[in-house]
Amino acid sequence: MKKTIALFACLIFIATAFANITLPKIFGDNMVLQRNKPINVWGFAATGEKVTVSFNGRTKSTKAGKDGKWLVTLAAEKEGGPFELSVKGKNQLTIKNILVGEVWICSGQSNMEMPIEGWGKINNYQQEINDANYPQIRQFKVPNTVSTTLKDDVAGGDWKVCRPATAGDFSATAYFFARQLYTQLKVPVGLINTSWGGTMSEAWTSEAAFAKSAELKYVADAMKGSDIETMLKQRGENMRKAIQKAQGNFENNANTTDWKNTAFDDSKWPSMKLPGLWETQGLPDVDGTVWFRKTITISDADAGKAATLNLAMIDDNDETFVNGIKVGSTQAYNAVRKYVIAAGILKAGKNTIAVKVGDTGGGGGIYGAAGDLSLTIDNKPMPLAGDWLFQVAAVSQAATSVGPNDYPSMLFNAMLYPLVQYGIAGAIWYQGETNAGRAYQYRTAFPLMITDWREHFKQGNFPFLFVQLSTFGSAEANSTKGSNWAELREAQSMTLSLPHTGMAVTTDIGNPADIHPKNKQDVGKRLASIALHDIYQQSGESTGPIFQSMKTDGGKATLSFTHTGSGLLVKDKYGYLKGFEIAGADKHFKYAKAVIEGDKVIVSADGIIEPLAVRYNWADDASEGNLFNNEQFPAAPFRTDSWEGITVKNKYAIGL
Numbered sequence: 001m002k003k004t005i006a007l008f009a010c011l012i013f014i015a016t017a018f019a020n021i022t023l024p025k026i027f028g029d030n031m032v033l034q035r036n037k038p039i040n041v042w043g044f045a046a047t048g049e050k051v052t053v054s055f056n057g058r059t060k061s062t063k064a065g066k067d068g069k070w071l072v073t074l075a076a077e078k079e080g081g082p083f084e085l086s087v088k089g090k091n092q093l094t095i096k097n098i099l100v101g102e103v104w105i106c107s108g109q110s111n112m113e114m115p116i117e118g119w120g121k122i123n124n125y126q127q128e129i130n131d132a133n134y135p136q137i138r139q140f141k142v143p144n145t146v147s148t149t150l151k152d153d154v155a156g157g158d159w160k161v162c163r164p165a166t167a168g169d170f171s172a173t174a175y176f177f178a179r180q181l182y183t184q185l186k187v188p189v190g191l192i193n194t195s196w197g198g199t200m201s202e203a204w205t206s207e208a209a210f211a212k213s214a215e216l217k218y219v220a221d222a223m224k225g226s227d228i229e230t231m232l233k234q235r236g237e238n239m240r241k242a243i244q245k246a247q248g249n250f251e252n253n254a255n256t257t258d259w260k261n262t263a264f265d266d267s268k269w270p271s272m273k274l275p276g277l278w279e280t281q282g283l284p285d286v287d288g289t290v291w292f293r294k295t296i297t298i299s300d301a302d303a304g305k306a307a308t309l310n311l312a313m314i315d316d317n318d319e320t321f322v323n324g325i326k327v328g329s330t331q332a333y334n335a336v337r338k339y340v341i342a343a344g345i346l347k348a349g350k351n352t353i354a355v356k357v358g359d360t361g362g363g364g365g366i367y368g369a370a371g372d373l374s375l376t377i378d379n380k381p382m383p384l385a386g387d388w389l390f391q392v393a394a395v396s397q398a399a400t401s402v403g404p405n406d407y408p409s410m411l412f413n414a415m416l417y418p419l420v421q422y423g424i425a426g427a428i429w430y431q432g433e434t435n436a437g438r439a440y441q442y443r444t445a446f447p448l449m450i451t452d453w454r455e456h457f458k459q460g461n462f463p464f465l466f467v468q469l470s471t472f473g474s475a476e477a478n479s480t481k482g483s484n485w486a487e488l489r490e491a492q493s494m495t496l497s498l499p500h501t502g503m504a505v506t507t508d509i510g511n512p513a514d515i516h517p518k519n520k521q522d523v524g525k526r527l528a529s530i531a532l533h534d535i536y537q538q539s540g541e542s543t544g545p546i547f548q549s550m551k552t553d554g555g556k557a558t559l560s561f562t563h564t565g566s567g568l569l570v571k572d573k574y575g576y577l578k579g580f581e582i583a584g585a586d587k588h589f590k591y592a593k594a595v596i597e598g599d600k601v602i603v604s605a606d607g608i609i610e611p612l613a614v615r616y617n618w619a620d621d622a623s624e625g626n627l628f629n630n631e632q633f634p635a636a637p638f639r640t641d642s643w644e645g646i647t648v649k650n651k652y653a654i655g656l
Helices: 002-019 124-133 170-185 209-210 217-224 228-248 411-418 433-457 484-497 522-533
Strands: 032-033 039-044 050-055 056-064 070-074 078-089 092-107 134-141 159-162 187-195 273-274 288-298 309-315 319-323 325-329 338-343 349-360 366-367 373-377 379-385 386-395 426-430 464-467 501-504 547-551 556-562 568-570 581-585 594-598 600-604 613-616 627-629
Touching: 002 309, 032 411, 032 433, 039 078, 039 338, 050 070, 056 070, 056 325, 092 134, 092 170, 134 170, 159 366, 170 187, 170 522, 187 411, 209 217, 209 433, 273 366, 309 319, 309 325, 309 349, 319 338, 325 338, 349 366, 379 522, 411 433, 426 522, 464 522, 484 501, 501 522, 568 594, 581 600
Parallel strands: 032 092, 092 187, 092 426, 134 187, 426 464, 464 501
Antiparallel strands: 039 070, 050 056, 050 078, 078 092, 134 159, 273 386, 288 349, 288 386, 309 338, 309 366, 309 373, 319 325, 319 349, 373 379, 547 556, 556 600, 568 627, 581 613, 594 600
16 A cells, blocks of 8 residues: 555656746856847647746747647847846746847767867967956757757756856857957857767768759768667678778687786787887777787987877877886877886896877877887987787677767757757858868758758858868878868858858968867957957958959960958968969879969969869868958968869768
């Protein structure tokens, strides 16, 4: 009898709990609502329950539908605050310290996610955090979550007021964008940071969008016939086979106690070229722990001396041993490894360097410039680049679980769709690195995603501003050998054909050795310049020169541009234009002489009598280009030809 009464009481409690009004997590103290647009307030309650919403002297009521969902639309408000929002039914909720201003969705992959501090550590981050006292700037960080179905709410999160104690966790790009807007407009700015490093645009696009696309309908068709569990099992099996092929055998979570010691027998270990990520050397998709060992010979004269071990950079973390003795460890994927080897550790003859590398996702291994891999004694460096022995010790569970890129739409479902009823000014986007291998298809995939977002938010063609890929990688990935990143930048430029889009060019502020450049201040400012000009109607130039047309006359090509501002500029100490190439009918590009004449650029090269094509900054490492306008905005990379690139045949497939 007592058990029956207890069960009945429990059921009453559960029913009462479900009857309570609840709000999506995006509604909370310190939130920012979009000014000058109707304000949607929505949530969940018992079927048919009356819900009354009050805000800034306005009150409106509705009833929850059969599915328990309700929505109230309040009249638009001007900027201001702080205000309170009251939602009343069988229970009452009150949200405090609300501001009304400009709300921006901030999305993309790691260069948008990159925080001011944390793993980001942008330029001058300590001073930036100390100065970040902007209580009218707030951020809501959507937790990284995946879902194969549309979600009604995000997994968590709350609004943070921008103060030195909180600013370190703000998206650096979004913060500097917001700071510039606030400085110019003097209105509150809310940032909804829904970003995830290493993610593809397909993860941020809905299944419905794929179904409506002539080119990408095959993705929606594949989604209907695919099985995630089967796919994951197959991926785990493929990974196991790849490891076995690379090293002969594999025991997950192997006993590695002796792997750091000189006496350990590593004669059966295979070798790998370092520096270089292991994904490109026979270990695709391996996330976990890999050990590297290298035996070096120390002369009698250098034995016992102190030394410095340089290991370039390691993705993500490492523990490093010399002759079994730990000499250092680092928990950062982009930090230079420089460890001091104390006197007495190095011996005459053979010595062993052992590095335990842990990778939590994305690329893994010891990477960087070959010259940064060395052992230095008495200012004499010993090169360490080349063959290192390796062994996979463990594969993380995450490597065989569902990730954001494993299946289309999973981030749209979990991290964007729950927000589509929220009023926004627009979106800023920094992504493309993960799509670079399929750059040609990005010409379709990226505009499709933007259009998809606009259709779901039902707020018209809201402004969508994006960052063009910065400089990264080798200048040898160029017009001659082909460049994924150049083709991706081109796809981004082509997306400007959509209305109310804008592109911030950043090739001049990147880092060929770091895919996450530290200068996020200028990235945010350049996005803000476009917003201030295009949306908030401020005068002046907002972006750099963009190629418009080419005319040829004899052996010269004359290039015209839009966004020349108050004039074109050569921006470096040499005083002549760099980054231009020219080709004739043989499609062989040569470095070109380029000069500014008024608002044109004249390009020529010895031996090319009839030029057919000009390219500018067409390389992964596009840092050479120095064409700007007088307003200090760099010209966007471009080409005048439409010759087939290296990514044209690469297509998206589920699980790739």
